[in-house]
Amino acid sequence: MMKCVIMAGGKGTRISSVASDIPKPMIQISGKPVLEHEIDGLREQGFTDILITVGHLGQIIMDYFGDGSKMSPADGKPFGVRIDYYFEKEPLGNAGALFEIKDKLSDDFLLLNADSLFHVDFNRFVSYHKKHGGLATLFTHPNNHPYDSGVLIADDECRVLRWLAKEDARPRFYRNRVNAGLHILSPKLLEKRPDTLKVDLDRQILKPLAGTGQLIVYDSPEYVRDMGTPKRYERVCRDWESGLVKSRNLANKQKAVFLDRDGTINKYVGFLRDIEEFELLDGAARALRLINESGYLAIVATNQPVIARGEVTKDGLRMIHNKMETLLGAEGAYIDALYYCPHHPDKGFEGEIPELKFNCSCRKPKPGMLFSAAKKYNIDLSQSWMVGDGKNDILAGIAAGCKTALIGEGEYGQDMTVSSLIEFVEKVGL
Numbered sequence: 001m002m003k004c005v006i007m008a009g010g011k012g013t014r015i016s017s018v019a020s021d022i023p024k025p026m027i028q029i030s031g032k033p034v035l036e037h038e039i040d041g042l043r044e045q046g047f048t049d050i051l052i053t054v055g056h057l058g059q060i061i062m063d064y065f066g067d068g069s070k071m072s073p074a075d076g077k078p079f080g081v082r083i084d085y086y087f088e089k090e091p092l093g094n095a096g097a098l099f100e101i102k103d104k105l106s107d108d109f110l111l112l113n114a115d116s117l118f119h120v121d122f123n124r125f126v127s128y129h130k131k132h133g134g135l136a137t138l139f140t141h142p143n144n145h146p147y148d149s150g151v152l153i154a155d156d157e158c159r160v161l162r163w164l165a166k167e168d169a170r171p172r173f174y175r176n177r178v179n180a181g182l183h184i185l186s187p188k189l190l191e192k193r194p195d196t197l198k199v200d201l202d203r204q205i206l207k208p209l210a211g212t213g214q215l216i217v218y219d220s221p222e223y224v225r226d227m228g229t230p231k232r233y234e235r236v237c238r239d240w241e242s243g244l245v246k247s248r249n250l251a252n253k254q255k256a257v258f259l260d261r262d263g264t265i266n267k268y269v270g271f272l273r274d275i276e277e278f279e280l281l282d283g284a285a286r287a288l289r290l291i292n293e294s295g296y297l298a299i300v301a302t303n304q305p306v307i308a309r310g311e312v313t314k315d316g317l318r319m320i321h322n323k324m325e326t327l328l329g330a331e332g333a334y335i336d337a338l339y340y341c342p343h344h345p346d347k348g349f350e351g352e353i354p355e356l357k358f359n360c361s362c363r364k365p366k367p368g369m370l371f372s373a374a375k376k377y378n379i380d381l382s383q384s385w386m387v388g389d390g391k392n393d394i395l396a397g398i399a400a401g402c403k404t405a406l407i408g409e410g411e412y413g414q415d416m417t418v419s420s421l422i423e424f425v426e427k428v429g430l
Helices: 034-044 058-065 096-100 123-132 201-209 231-241 284-294 314-330 369-376 391-400 421-428
Strands: 003-006 049-054 082-087 109-113 116-119 134-143 151-154 160-164 177-183 215-219 224-228 256-258 297-303 337-341 385-388 403-407 415-417
Touching: 003 034, 034 049, 034 058, 034 116, 049 058, 049 369, 058 082, 082 160, 116 177, 116 231, 123 134, 123 177, 123 215, 134 201, 160 201, 177 201, 177 224, 215 256, 256 369, 284 297, 284 314, 284 421, 297 369, 314 337, 337 369, 369 391, 385 391, 385 421, 391 403, 403 421, 415 421
Parallel strands: 003 049, 003 109, 049 082, 134 215, 256 297, 256 385, 297 337, 385 403, 403 415
Antiparallel strands: 109 177, 116 224, 134 177, 151 160
C-alpha cells in the first residue's frame, strides 16, 4: 500500500483567532483534531504507513499521535497506523522537508496537506494515477473562488498544459479547475533539490512539469476544503456535522441535479454559435450556488449539434463553456462536470462533419450522457433530478430513472413545472 506523507508544519496565522496555542492541524472539528480525521479516513481505506512533517508546535502533534499505536484521546479507539516524523528545525517551505526524507520514499507516495478537511476515495485516486503514469497526479476540483485561486489548464487526456498561479495573467475565460492540495508524486521529483533554503511545492516542483506530459489532473467532486480562515473553519465544521463531508466520497452513492444548458443556465438564443451571445440567466448562479451547498452534484448535459453541423469547432465550444464557468465562478458557483453530445442525426448541412452525423446514444431524449455521468461518479439516478426547458430534457431524465423538472410550459410527464432554475431549487428545498 502506498506511503502517505502529511505536511503539518504550517503556523496557521490566518486562523490564529480560532486557536493560537496549538498547531493548525490540531484544531478540532466535532471534538477531534482535523489531522485525526485525515488519519481515520486513510486507515479505513488501508493506508496505514504515514510520515508526518512537523514544525511550529510540532511536539504537540507528536505527543498526541505517538507512533500510531496509541489510543485516541478523542474516542478511545486505536489510531491503527504506523507514524514516523520529520521535525523541521527551521522553516523549509512547504516542500523542503521532502528532500530531507527522500531516502524513505522509494516508491510513488501520497502527499497531503494537514490543514484541509477531506474525505475522498484514495484507492480510486491511486488507480487513476497508475493508469496515467505521470510523475505527479494532482487532485483537482472546481471551487467557489477560482478568480483568486491557481488554475490548471489540461488537454483532453488530462495532462496539464499550463499552470496559472494566482499572480499569473490568465485568459479572459477559463475552466474552473483548481489544485485541491492532494497529490501523488514520484520520488524522481526529489532527485535534485532547488538551490533555495525554502522550497515551494507548486512553483518550484510541480509548475515546471506543465507542458511535459508528466503532470496529470484527477478531477473529482469529492469534499476537499481548506479551513485556513475562521469563516472557512466554521463552514467545514457545519459540513462535517451535517454528514456532507463523508457523503461526497465517491465510494458512496451520489445524487445529482442534471442541467440542460440553453434556456436553463444561459439565455436561449437558438443555436448558440457566438461566445458573445452567451449570457447567464438571472438567478442561475444563485441557484447553482445553492445546489453546490446542498450535497447534490451539479452536472450539465447538453445537446450541441452545432459541432456536427460544422458551425462551431470543439475548441470554440470549449471557450463557450469556459465563459460559463468563469461567469459562474465570479458569483461563487460552479458545475461539477459537463457532458455534451456533438452528434446530429440529419445530414445535408453545408460544412457538416460527416463522422458526427449519426443517430447516437447520447443525444437527448436518449439518456446516454446521464448514464455516463452515473457510471463515472457513482450516481443514484433514482435520487437525482433532470432539469431543462424542453421535451427532450424531460424524456432523457425519465429514461434514466431521474425525477424531472420542466422550466417553461408543456406536459411531457415531468414531476415538476417551474419558471426558472432558482424556482426549482427553492421548491425542492436545496
